Structures are given as structure tokens and as C-alpha cells.
Amino acid sequence: MEQKADTDTIAAIATPIGQGGIGIIRISGPESLEILKRLFRPKRPVEQFKSHRLYLGHIFDPGTGMCLDEVLATYMKAPRTYTKEDVVEVNSHSGYFILSKILELVLESGARIAQPGEFTLRAYLNGRIDLTQAEAVVDLINSRSERGLYLASEQIRGSLRDKINALTDQLIQILGQIEAAIDFPDEEDTFLDREGVVKILSDLITQITSLIDAHSEKKTWIEGISTVIAGRVNVGKSSLLNRILDEQRAIVTAIPGTTRDVIESILSIEGVPVRLMDTAGIRQVTDDEVEKIGVQLTEERLKEADLVLAVLDQSLPLSPEDIQLLEKIRHKTALLVLNKIDLAPAIDWNQALKDLPPFPTLKVSALTGEGIPTLKKEIVRLVIGTDKDLDPSGIAPNIRQTRALKEARKYLESALQAITEGTPLEISAFELRNALDSLGEIVGETTPEHVLESIFSRFCIGK
Ligand SMILES: Nc1nc2c(ncn2[C@@H]2O[C@H](COP(=O)(O)OP(=O)(O)OP(=O)(O)O)[C@@H](O)[C@H]2O)c(=O)[nH]1
Ligand SMILES: [Mg+2]
Structure with a gap:
């Protein structure tokens, strides 16, 4: 991933707009704590805000001196936060006007309004989560069934990422053999076990196919039939x-x-x-x-x-x-x-x-x-089907991931064909590198920027 996270401070209302018990304003970035200090007067004097503690106090409008709401504020110091940046959350009462007013003060104090999904985008760009975990956050929110929740939460824990990484490791290992054999053509037998490579390739194709087959599960449990x-x-x-x-x-x-x-x-x-x-x-x-x-x-x-x-x-x-x-x-x-x-x-x-x-x-x-x-x-x-013997691994890729898996499978099949037919090894190496790129797109290592944009635009504001 070439792209880096912006380093300005962003803010948004993180809870649904409307009347409710609590509303949360979330701030992330280097200015977070300064902004909080400007607007928040704790009940008891605070020497220094400790990380991950709740403080009771009031939000004031620094312009008019008016007290807006009694709130609970938390300062979470980087990097142990959702975005890996300094994060502040203000829990206020929830109503459209009060939340908008607090947000407005936060913005006047130096933050910029966050785009939909921008907190999660930062978590991804700052390396706290990979792309499959980020996408699972949306699934978790949208899930319409318990099984859907399970699939999404497994993916947030990294089940799909681990699976893709395992496939990638195997691929790199055989690509290494092939490249060594290309570099030392006289010693091919020392470096390259053709039979072994064919076996691993076939096995990789089988594993990828079962992942592709699991896609429909995700659609069913998260979106519904x-x-x-x-x-x-x-x-x-x-x-x-x-x-x-x-x-x-x-x-x-x-x-x-x-x-x-x-x-x-x-x-x-x-x-x-x-x-x-x-x-x-x-x-x-x-x-x-x-x-x-x-x-x-x-x-x-x-x-x-x-x-x-x-x-x-x-x-x-x-x-x-x-x-x-x-x-x-x-x-x-x-x-x-x-x-x-x-x-x-x-x-x-x-x-x-x-x-x-x-x-x-x-x-x-x-x-x-x-x-x-x-x-x-x-x-x-x-x-x-009747037998509900659902795959316990809980891995089910979404449409985007499935497309990338199909690409990877296509390249692996070409590589397999090239190597069994005895075509020059460069061809197989080329196909394997393409397959690696396709797998990399799934976790976000080689994902083009416009794809990232479309993924994060599906998030709600404040997530
Ligand atoms: N006797 C009987 N009448 C039914 C039954 N189901 C629907 N009807 C009647 O059939 C008529 C049409 O029903 P709708 O449910 O509006 O049919 P529809 O297929 O939605 O019709 P359109 O929206 O016009 O395409 C109504 O008068 C219903 O009361 C049934 O099982 N038995
Ligand atoms: Mg009708």
C-alpha cells in the first residue's frame, strides 16, 4: 500500500442521529486532546488526562462561555486506539441539536469533518487492520442474522486474512523454487521439484475454489435470501x-x-x-x-x-x-x-x-x-439446503474478494498448465506473480485507490 493516512484531525457524530440515551462525538488525530481541553471542563481538576479513562464534566462554548451539556469524555492515546491515532470520544446526551452543536465547536476548534468510513480507513492505512477486516466491519453492521454476525466477526478477527496469507506463503515458496531454477538453469533439479510444485499448485486451486464457493453463504446470511x-x-x-x-x-x-x-x-x-x-x-x-x-x-x-x-x-x-x-x-x-x-x-x-x-x-x-x-x-x-452443516471455519468472501480469488485461480491454472506442458519457466513465474497480486488485492496490499474509495464509501459517517 502506497497510500498514507492524512495527518489532520477528523471528527464526526458516531451514533445515529435522533433522540436517544447517549450520543457520541468521535475525534481522531494529533489535535484531539487539545480540542478536548478547549471545550471540556472536568468536574474535578485534571492535571493530566490519563489514557482510556472516562472523565465527567461539561462542554462549554468557548466563544460565549455557555455550558452545553454534561458529558463523559475519554482520551485514548495513540497507538492503542481504533485508528492508531490519538482519539477522543465525548458521550453527550443524544439529540440532533446538541450533537450538531458539539460537533460544530469541535470543528471550530481545529478538526475537519470526517468522510464516511474515514476512521476505519485510517485504521487500515495505519496498519491496524487489513482490508478484509475493514470490510467485515460493514458486514457486521449490516448483518441480518446470527450466522452473518458470526461470519463478520470471524473476519474482523482476521480469519480471511490469515487464510489468504497462508495461500500467499505457499505461492511465494514455489515461486522461489521456480525463480532459482530460472537463474541457475543447469542446476534445475537442485532447486525445483516439479512434481511437488504441481501438487502444491493443484492444492492451492482447490483451496481457492472452496473459498469462492463459500461466497454465496455471505450473501445469504448478511444480506438475506x-x-x-x-x-x-x-x-x-x-x-x-x-x-x-x-x-x-x-x-x-x-x-x-x-x-x-x-x-x-x-x-x-x-x-x-x-x-x-x-x-x-x-x-x-x-x-x-x-x-x-x-x-x-x-x-x-x-x-x-x-x-x-x-x-x-x-x-x-x-x-x-x-x-x-x-x-x-x-x-x-x-x-x-x-x-x-x-x-x-x-x-x-x-x-x-x-x-x-x-x-x-x-x-x-x-x-x-x-x-x-x-x-x-x-x-x-x-x-x-436441509443439512445445516455449515462450514465451521466461518470464512466467506464478499463479491470483491471473490472476484480477486477468481483472478488468482485463473493465473494459477495457467501456471499449472505451463509447468506440466514444459513451457519455459518464465511463463509460470509470470503467472504466479500475477496470482500473488490478485491475492494481495484482497488484503489490501495491492489494491488500487479507486477500489479503496468505493469500499470505504459504503461505510456510515462516524465509522
Ligand atoms: N379464493 C381465493 N382468493 C384469493 C386468494 N389469494 C388471493 N385471492 C384474491 O385474488 C385477488 C387478487 O389478489 P392480489 O393478492 O391482489 O393479487 P396480485 O397477484 O397481487 O395482483 P396484482 O397486484 O394485480 O398483480 C383478490 O381479490 C384476493 O382476495 C386465495 O388463496 N383464494
Ligand atoms: Mg399485487
Whole structure:
């Protein structure tokens, strides 16, 4: 990493804005203590602020002499702090005005307002954490399940970093052999154990592949299973959403084309976070501009969905729209939901289904609630599987890390091919160096600046 942390002092409100018990203003940088001294009058005289101690006192406006709030202030001396810089935290009462006012005084006293994620960026640039740990902080905050919390906290403790470092060490070791053999071509046998290298390379590829496979776990547990309810108009999609959530979330009417927007709700089924989306019903002939846009939105959500609940009204015959939908989602994980089983079936469904893509099928009634518990279980089972033997290592890379792992794997495969085919060793060495760079991007050693920016911009202010 070439980039260095700025050395000015930054400040931000570190707690959510709003009324609450406590609000925290966080300051980091060399001026932190001076700024605190300017604004804070401790209850009892303080000779010297000791590090990591809480002091009770008042915040004053040095301009007017007005007392603003009774607070608890902490000074944390570098480097044993979140950013490895001097850090001050002021715990005040929480309200928009009081927190803004204290922040304003801190800024007037010499700090600059922190960018989103800038405290964590400094922790990273100052070498306290690597990039995988920084990214896990966002996961921890965003996590929607206990398993997600576990994955994030393991990663904050360095599980992914350690894994990547172990892979990197092995790579460096074989690269060393190959480079020595390049430098001393007559003594290749002394330096290079070709068979051994091939074995290690294959093993590295296997390890990287299992890391890549673990990616979907992260998405599931931290963001939730994105589940899209789709179907033609009036089949009962919104009723189904309401029934699964057990609340009147979406408008239900007998008029076809009621839902126009995507209506999203989150619920937990057996501890698994599920993002359930009700969408506009699909129908071909509509002149309604709003409805057309709604149908476009449906199509977009369908593409990104982890799971589709394709709803049909079993009291009506199959329509061309039903068939089109099922064809469209042929390659997705989907569940066919035959709704309205409180009404008589219009056709012999067992027969009709034989000609359709083979999705698992469930019969329900959104009106009476019949079949809904089974449907909920199926949603989880289809995405997670039944055996919950989850990887105890708790390592699951995010999208960015997975991309870098795929790059690394590509280079390793080329290197492996080159070495088995007897191509000049320079080629293998070149590919291995590329693989090292890709792995380095994951922990932040070779990460381009624009990537860092996009990572830290996902943080909230004050983190
Ligand atoms: N008998 C019966 N009627 C149902 C059932 N589910 C929904 N309905 C009725 O079907 C009509 C349409 O229901 P909605 O939930 O609005 O259907 P939708 O698929 O969201 O419709 P659009 O938003 O217009 O695409 C309403 O009159 C519901 O009361 C069911 O299981 N049984
Ligand atoms: Mg609807």
C-alpha cells in the first residue's frame, strides 16, 4: 500500500442521529486532546488526562462561555486506539441539536469533518487492520442474522486474512523454487521439484475454489435470501406476501394490476434472513404507463433473485403469461406456487405440470393460510439446503474478494498448465506473480485507490 493516512484531525457524530440515551462525538488525530481541553471542563481538576479513562464534566462554548451539556469524555492515546491515532470520544446526551452543536465547536476548534468510513480507513492505512477486516466491519453492521454476525466477526478477527496469507506463503515458496531454477538453469533439479510444485499448485486451486464457493453463504446470511414473488396479475402475489409476513403490507384488490411497485419486506425464517419482494403482475396488454414500468421492475428483480416464487392461480387454466414466466426463470432456483386451493381447480394440474419446466411445486391458499408453513420451510431449504452443516471455519468472501480469488485461480491454472506442458519457466513465474497480486488485492496490499474509495464509501459517517 502506497497510500498514507492524512495527518489532520477528523471528527464526526458516531451514533445515529435522533433522540436517544447517549450520543457520541468521535475525534481522531494529533489535535484531539487539545480540542478536548478547549471545550471540556472536568468536574474535578485534571492535571493530566490519563489514557482510556472516562472523565465527567461539561462542554462549554468557548466563544460565549455557555455550558452545553454534561458529558463523559475519554482520551485514548495513540497507538492503542481504533485508528492508531490519538482519539477522543465525548458521550453527550443524544439529540440532533446538541450533537450538531458539539460537533460544530469541535470543528471550530481545529478538526475537519470526517468522510464516511474515514476512521476505519485510517485504521487500515495505519496498519491496524487489513482490508478484509475493514470490510467485515460493514458486514457486521449490516448483518441480518446470527450466522452473518458470526461470519463478520470471524473476519474482523482476521480469519480471511490469515487464510489468504497462508495461500500467499505457499505461492511465494514455489515461486522461489521456480525463480532459482530460472537463474541457475543447469542446476534445475537442485532447486525445483516439479512434481511437488504441481501438487502444491493443484492444492492451492482447490483451496481457492472452496473459498469462492463459500461466497454465496455471505450473501445469504448478511444480506438475506432475495426472494421474488412473481406471476401474472391477480393470482394472489400480494395476498401471499401478506400471509407470509402475517401483516397487511401490500394492497390486495380484485382488480388486475393492483401492485405497481416492488414491495420489499424482511423476515426471518428459522433464523435465516429472507428479503421478500412482491412485484407488479405480468401481463402483456397494458396501456398503463405506470404498470409498464412496474413490469420492467419485476423483470429486473427476477434477474437478481436468489429464489423465485412463481405464483399461478389454480382456479384458472394455464395462460400464455404463466408459461412465459416459467420459461424465463427456467434456470433459476424457483418454487412453483399453485394458489387459491380453496377454490376448485380449473384443470388437471398434475397433467398440465408435466409439460412445464420441472420446478418443485406447492399448493397453498393465501386466503385461508393453508400450505403457508410448508412454503416458508421450502424457501429456506431450497436456498440453504436441509443439512445445516455449515462450514465451521466461518470464512466467506464478499463479491470483491471473490472476484480477486477468481483472478488468482485463473493465473494459477495457467501456471499449472505451463509447468506440466514444459513451457519455459518464465511463463509460470509470470503467472504466479500475477496470482500473488490478485491475492494481495484482497488484503489490501495491492489494491488500487479507486477500489479503496468505493469500499470505504459504503461505510456510515462516524465509522
Ligand atoms: N379464493 C381465493 N382468493 C384469493 C386468494 N389469494 C388471493 N385471492 C384474491 O385474488 C385477488 C387478487 O389478489 P392480489 O393478492 O391482489 O393479487 P396480485 O397477484 O397481487 O395482483 P396484482 O397486484 O394485480 O398483480 C383478490 O381479490 C384476493 O382476495 C386465495 O388463496 N383464494
Ligand atoms: Mg399485487
